[in-house]
Amino acid sequence: MFILSHAVEINPPGASIALTVGQVWAGLVLKAEDALPFVPAMRRCDLLERGAGCLRRAISFGDQDFEEQVTFYAPRLVRFDRVGSDDFILNIISDSAVGLLLSFTFAISFPGVADGSEEEHARGEAMREAYVGAVAATLAKVRELASHGEI
Known part of the structure; x- marks a missing residue:
């Protein structure tokens, strides 16, 4: 399993x-419900069901479809x-010496690829830009919503 963490x-x-913790939290909830305005590379995000403190969604990212x-x-x-x-x-809002941070960690496996192999590392690194870009895009959208008083 390839694991990457990035914080901004x-x-x-x-x-x-x-932005406050509350505004960023509201943005993360909105992103979970409909990621399209927050993650430009995502093609589809359909809410399938909602429960107490959770939801299930169907997404399309690149040429792959997932349920989450x-x-x-x-x-x-x-x-x-x-x-x-x-x-x-994982999306985590945390405090640090420089102020609030938004961290994303992803852990992904590649079917047919050996854990810890060079191929796994290469595939994971190829995804880095999209995931790191998602952090910046998420904060930009949250800031936009906050500036309009929407969150």
């Missing part, structure tokens, strides 16, 4: 608006588990 400052110097179980641990953590696999994604 939520309110870096020069940010047009300082999304669990909310308010107000700081959202966990996306791909149905039928051990793959998962």
Whole structure:
């Protein structure tokens, strides 16, 4: 399983608006419900069912289709588990010496590829840009929504 984590400052110097934990949390919930405005590379995000503190959705990312179980641990953590696999994604809002951080961790396996192999590493690294870009795109959308008073 390939694991990648990436964190960015939520309110870096020069940010047009300082976001609160509550605003970022609201954005993460909206992203879980409909990721299309937050993740440009995603082609489809359909809400299948909603439960207490969770939801299930169907997504299309690139040329692949998945179902995900999304669990909310308010107000700081959202966990996306791909149905039928051990793959998962975490979105975490945390405090740090530089202020609030938004961290994304993804753990993904590649069928037919040996764990720890060069091929696994190469495939994981090829996905890095999309996942790192999703962090920036998510914060940009949250900032836009906050600037319009929508969250």
